[in-house]
Amino acid sequence: MAAEISIDLVKTFSGRPPIRARIAYPVEASTVLILFGPSGSGKTTILRSVAGLEWPEEGNIQFVSRTWLDTASGVRVAPQDRHIGYMAQDYALFPTYTVAGNIGYGLHHLSAPDRKKRVDEMVELFQLRGLENAKPRELSGGQQQRVALARAVAPRPLLLLLDEPLSALDAPTRVHLRDELRSLLKQLALPSIIVTHDWTEALTLGDVMAVISAGNVLQVGAPIEVFSRPHNADVARVVGIETVVKGRVVGSSDGMVQVSVNGTRLTAVEGESAGPDVFVCIRSEDVVLERERTTASSARNHLAGAVISATVLGALARVTIDCGFPLVAMVTRSTVEEFGLSSGVPVVAAIKAGSVHLVSRQSE
Amino acid sequence: MAAFLRRAGSCGRTRVNWIAIWVTFKLAALTALILLMVGLPIAYWVSFSRRRWKFLVESVVALPLVLPPTVLGFYILVAIGPHSPLGRLYNELVGHPLPFTFEGLLLASVLYSLPFAVQPFAAAFEQVDRRLIEASWTLGVSKLGTFFRLIVPLSKAGLLTGAVLSFAHTMGEFGVVLMVGGNLEGETRTVSIDIYDEVQALNYAGAAKTALFLLVVSYAILLLVYAVNRNVWAAWPQK
Numbered sequence: 001m002a003a004e005i006s007i008d009l010v011k012t013f014s015g016r017p018p019i020r021a022r023i024a025y026p027v028e029a030s031t032v033l034i035l036f037g038p039s040g041s042g043k044t045t046i047l048r049s050v051a052g053l054e055w056p057e058e059g060n061i062q063f064v065s066r067t068w069l070d071t072a073s074g075v076r077v078a079p080q081d082r083h084i085g086y087m088a089q090d091y092a093l094f095p096t097y098t099v100a101g102n103i104g105y106g107l108h109h110l111s112a113p114d115r116k117k118r119v120d121e122m123v124e125l126f127q128l129r130g131l132e133n134a135k136p137r138e139l140s141g142g143q144q145q146r147v148a149l150a151r152a153v154a155p156r157p158l159l160l161l162l163d164e165p166l167s168a169l170d171a172p173t174r175v176h177l178r179d180e181l182r183s184l185l186k187q188l189a190l191p192s193i194i195v196t197h198d199w200t201e202a203l204t205l206g207d208v209m210a211v212i213s214a215g216n217v218l219q220v221g222a223p224i225e226v227f228s229r230p231h232n233a234d235v236a237r238v239v240g241i242e243t244v245v246k247g248r249v250v251g252s253s254d255g256m257v258q259v260s261v262n263g264t265r266l267t268a269v270e271g272e273s274a275g276p277d278v279f280v281c282i283r284s285e286d287v288v289l290e291r292e293r294t295t296a297s298s299a300r301n302h303l304a305g306a307v308i309s310a311t312v313l314g315a316l317a318r319v320t321i322d323c324g325f326p327l328v329a330m331v332t333r334s335t336v337e338e339f340g341l342s343s344g345v346p347v348v349a350a351i352k353a354g355s356v357h358l359v360s361r362q363s364e
Numbered sequence: 365m366a367a368f369l370r371r372a373g374s375c376g377r378t379r380v381n382w383i384a385i386w387v388t389f390k391l392a393a394l395t396a397l398i399l400l401m402v403g404l405p406i407a408y409w410v411s412f413s414r415r416r417w418k419f420l421v422e423s424v425v426a427l428p429l430v431l432p433p434t435v436l437g438f439y440i441l442v443a444i445g446p447h448s449p450l451g452r453l454y455n456e457l458v459g460h461p462l463p464f465t466f467e468g469l470l471l472a473s474v475l476y477s478l479p480f481a482v483q484p485f486a487a488a489f490e491q492v493d494r495r496l497i498e499a500s501w502t503l504g505v506s507k508l509g510t511f512f513r514l515i516v517p518l519s520k521a522g523l524l525t526g527a528v529l530s531f532a533h534t535m536g537e538f539g540v541v542l543m544v545g546g547n548l549e550g551e552t553r554t555v556s557i558d559i560y561d562e563v564q565a566l567n568y569a570g571a572a573k574t575a576l577f578l579l580v581v582s583y584a585i586l587l588l589v590y591a592v593n594r595n596v597w598a599a600w601p602q603k
Binding site: 082151152 | 495496501504
């Protein structure tokens with residue numbers, strides 16, 4: 001049997017929908033699971049249950065060959081004995097300890113020289129040199145985040161749990177640290193579970209993604225799959241992006257970026273993304289359909305293609321178009337009728353450059 | 365020590381009663397020390413327990429705040445007397461009865477000052493961010509380790525307040541000492557009893573000196589508490 005993480009739990013609250021979550025996925029050295037959902041969906045409670053800080057009424061949590069929780073047989077492993085690294089949303093750094101003191105806090109089982117050596121390694125890895133004796137309140141948000149991460153990683157945990165690791169940071173720092181966090185997680189070769197409601201973080205950091213809404217797990221799969229092929233309308237509503245395809249930046253000028261997706265050229269506004277390999281993300285609501293190519297349009301992208309399918313969902317319709325890559329557009333039902341949209345009908349999709357979102361990904 | 369002080373004090377009845385002061389200080393210091401040890405677990409339990417019947421324990425701890433000292437003293441006297449199981453056990457183990465001894469007085473003082481230690485301790489523990497405690501647990505540190513390495517350093521001010529307040533409160537107790545301690549020179553006669561005796565004997569000069577001494581010391585202690593720590597034991601609203 002392959003190594004697996006399995007989470008199955010029920011927890012009820014007064015005045016909130018109960019959480020009934022079931023997630024199981026194979027885990028390798030550095031598999032990152034994303035718990036994705038809006039605030040209040042229960043994703044933090046699931047993470048805290050894995051950490052042992054929350055006790056579901058019923059449930060079973062398995063990490064590879066270890067059982068951390070099994071209410072049926074009365075197994076309840078304390079957080080101290082789970083060997084996890086946990087980082088809370090606000091970092092929870094110990095105010096009475098220095099940076100080095102925080103990092104070394106969980107290393108009480110080591111001898112003093114070994115502890116010092118490990119703290120030193122962490123200071124080096126997390127670029128905290130010179131800040132060893134600073135107190136947490138003297139640090140910037142990004143530095144605090146690195147200390148919290150170093151403290152969680154220092155005791156060499158089996159599993160790293162991060163609750164909204166980037167949400168407490170301002171936007172520019174967040175983008176920078178998102179890429180940094182990704183390479184760090186790969187470098188540490190440590191499986192992790194990350195809670196987020198930011199789809200760019202989910203795409204950048206995740207290997208597996210579970211979409212959670214109102215306490216239920218709606219879909220589990222690779223992030224690109226979940227974003228581009230949501231199982232149902234609920235998932236589509238939660239994730240909010242329907243087209244996610246791999247692309248490559250081929251040029252940039254005047255603040256605009258040219259991206260190639262399967263040979264189709266797209267123009268995007270130059271943004272936060274650095275590397276040449278990107279995910280091209282387009283919201284289905286941002287795609288406008290035209291019968292034929294018009295020149296009088298402010299949209300920078302006009303992609304000619306043929307309809308693959310058109311599904312009516314109440315007043316709206318979900319139309320998938322093949323324009324070198326599958327593109328999903330959300331239009332009104334009357335448009336479908338007026339245009340006679342059905343499989344094989346040629347159509348032009350117009351997308352503003354600003355609606356083409358690029359998220360950096362690791363090159364393969 | 366007591367014999368030396370007795371000699372020093374016997375030179376004239378208008379002098380400060382050093383023996384009573386020595387007994388009082390010893391009593392107050394030991395009470396504060398015992399409460400630091402006994403009060404911490406109680407305060408920890410009161411702050412962190414999720415039991416529904418927690419309020420029962422909380423109200424028992426607070427009882428000495430509202431009970432007349434004579435009532436409390438009466439019950440303690442009955443509880444440690446030769447007719448009670450506790451009193452008999454003590455008599456068998458130590459060889460003399462517990463009432464009207466320093467040890468009996470110490471026990472009474474600990475119970476009487478319990479809320480003065482437990483309440484500031486518990487208030488300080490309540491202030492500690494639960495997320496810090498959780499972070500400590502996930503780092504593999506036991507509950508006891510977390511208590512000493514994280515909670516105590518974060519609650520320093522409250523612990524100091526509780527210890528100093530129970531010290532000061534014991535220095536000033538009267539009713540309980542009268543009921544449980546009797547009035548034995550060098551053993552259970554404390555400053556407050558001594559002052560009362562002097563006034564009963566119309567020796568106002570002696571009473572005035574001892575009273576002034578107690579006033580100055582008490583005030584100095586409270587000054588220390590307020591100076592060191594303005595937020596945990598705030599009788600007045602914060603500015």
